[in-house]
Amino acid sequence: xxxxxxxxxxxxxxxxxxxxxxxxxxxxxxxxxxxxxxxxxxxxxxxxxxxxxxxxxxxxxxxxxxxxxxxxxxxxxxxxxxxxxxxxxxxxxxxxxxxxxxxxxxxxxxxxxxxxxxxxxxxxxxxxxxxxxxxxxxxxxxxxxxxxxxxxxxxxxxxxxxxxxxxxxxxxxxxxxxxxxxxxxxxxxxxxxxxxxxxxxxxxxxxxxxxxxxxxxxxxxxxxxxxxxxxxxxxxxxxxxxxxxxxxxxxxxxxxxxxxxxxxxxxxxxxxxxxxxxxxxxxxxxxxxxxxxxxxxxxxxxxxxxxxxxxxxxxxxxxxxxxxxxxxxxxxxxxxxxxxxxxxxxxxxxxxxxxxxxxxxxxxxxxxxxxxxxxxxxxxxxxxxxxxxxxxxxxxxxxxxxxxxxxxxxxxxxxxxxxxxxxxxxxxxxxxxxxxxxxxxxxxxxxxxxxxxxxx
Ligand code: PFF
Ligand code: NA
Numbered sequence: 001x002x003x004x005x006x007x008x009x010x011x012x013x014x015x016x017x018x019x020x021x022x023x024x025x026x027x028x029x030x031x032x033x034x035x036x037x038x039x040x041x042x043x044x045x046x047x048x049x050x051x052x053x054x055x056x057x058x059x060x061x062x063x064x065x066x067x068x069x070x071x072x073x074x075x076x077x078x079x080x081x082x083x084x085x086x087x088x089x090x091x092x093x094x095x096x097x098x099x100x101x102x103x104x105x106x107x108x109x110x111x112x113x114x115x116x117x118x119x120x121x122x123x124x125x126x127x128x129x130x131x132x133x134x135x136x137x138x139x140x141x142x143x144x145x146x147x148x149x150x151x152x153x154x155x156x157x158x159x160x161x162x163x164x165x166x167x168x169x170x171x172x173x174x175x176x177x178x179x180x181x182x183x184x185x186x187x188x189x190x191x192x193x194x195x196x197x198x199x200x201x202x203x204x205x206x207x208x209x210x211x212x213x214x215x216x217x218x219x220x221x222x223x224x225x226x227x228x229x230x231x232x233x234x235x236x237x238x239x240x241x242x243x244x245x246x247x248x249x250x251x252x253x254x255x256x257x258x259x260x261x262x263x264x265x266x267x268x269x270x271x272x273x274x275x276x277x278x279x280x281x282x283x284x285x286x287x288x289x290x291x292x293x294x295x296x297x298x299x300x301x302x303x304x305x306x307x308x309x310x311x312x313x314x315x316x317x318x319x320x321x322x323x324x325x326x327x328x329x330x331x332x333x334x335x336x337x338x339x340x341x342x343x344x345x346x347x348x349x350x351x352x353x354x355x356x357x358x359x360x361x362x363x364x365x366x367x368x369x370x371x372x373x374x375x376x377x378x379x380x381x382x383x384x385x386x387x388x389x390x391x392x393x394x395x396x397x398x399x400x401x402x403x404x405x406x407x408x409x410x411x412x413x414x415x416x417x418x419x420x421x422x423x424x425x426x427x428x429x430x431x432x433x434x435x436x437x438x439x440x441x442x443x444x445x446x447x448x449x450x451x452x453x454x455x456x
Pocket of ligand 1: 028029030031110235236240244329332
């Protein structure tokens with residue numbers, strides 16, 4: 001047909017639809033679900049926040065995820081080349097390829113702090129396994145986390161290990177690396193999550209947790225809480241970071257983008273809710289604070305692990321699961337850069353991995369030092385880590401997502417997007433309506449609010 005697409009070789013594609021779903025779920029289920037979601041939900045009062053978050057996933061997240069996968073699947077290359085190809089196809093400005101560049105950059109920067117937090121998870125595995133928290137007084141456990149952050153060399157060691165593991169998998173390529181790892185790790189991850197949620201529910205205060213998570217009390221939700229729910233919906237689904245675009249580029253043309261994207265969003269949401277059900281029953285049973293911030297799983301949970309029956313096993317399993325979730329997301333954060341270096345610069349996958357990995361490693365030092373020797377190198381009151389997280393989660397991911405949404409909605413020909421989404425149906429028109437109007441309107445509102453032009 002007029003709109004036929006050029007394709008990747010079969011060995012550069014996911015071998016089955018299910019492999020794509022697992023890999024994309026791997027990209028999406030990560031620190032965002034298990035570390036970030038429980039503490040932001042805790043800080044923002046629980047139920048009402050979670051309700052808004054779920055609405056954001058359904059109304060904005062799913063259509064945006066579809067848009068990003070669609071660009072990749074149609075473009076069949078790394079994000080930069082895919083955007084360039086599709087802009088040419090639509091007769092639009094070649095400058096659209098900068099959206100691909102932004103995606104590659106965002107993933108790269110995000111990975112530089114992601115490996116550090118993932119390193120904490122890895123470090124807490126042997127710590128829990130050797131009984132370091134057993135019978136220890138709560139204040140002392142808080143100090144242990146502080147002390148952990150005070151040792152730059154140890155932090156560097158752990159984040160280097162995360163990076164080496166990531167590159168070891170990603171360097172093997174799509175089928176031997178990304179796909180194989182996701183096929184093994186993702187079912188395991190969901191199994192762990194389920195076991196932990198059931199165990200936590202049986203020894204902890206399951207009822208209190210359910211009430212906290214699912215009984216909306218809108219008095220507890222502020223305007224900024226709504227914005228945080230929205231930003232987190234993008235972060236958790238990996239929207240705007242080029243990850244879903246590159247994974248979409250390895251997807252065969254026969255697979256339904258709508259059905260797989262919805263399934264990935266459902267899996268991501270299930271993982272976040274299960275994480276909540278694994279964490280909050282313990283938090284309430286031991287009289288801990290759900291609103292304790294980023295330390296929630298590294299301070300409050302080890303307190304509980306140190307007191308509860310089988311806490312050593314349960315805790316080790318928990319940090320293993322967190323590490324697995326972080327790793328499968330880390331793959332997706334570096335893959336756009338690797339694909340760009342190999343396809344555009346003609347590098348071998350090995351060379352690209354070494355080069356990309358070295359860049360991330362150097363950048364990650366900024367995050368490491370922001371917890372110790374560089375704690376007072378601040379910008380507008382934010383440490384390097386805080387500034388980077390704010391820049392990426394608050395600006396780069398939503399901006400990338402917005403530009404991708406605008407591109408599929410207004411620049412690509414509807415014939416083309418309809419073809420990629422399986423034809424002009426009621427579902428297609430719903431997607432087009434959401435991506436054309438609701439998605440850009442809401443994201444612009446967030447930006448206006450963030451720069452202080454409006455106040456919601
Ligand atoms: N979705 C991941 C998480 O929830 O931890 C984070 C992430 C991965 C964001 C990949 C963006 C991205 F491109
Ligand atoms: Na996620």
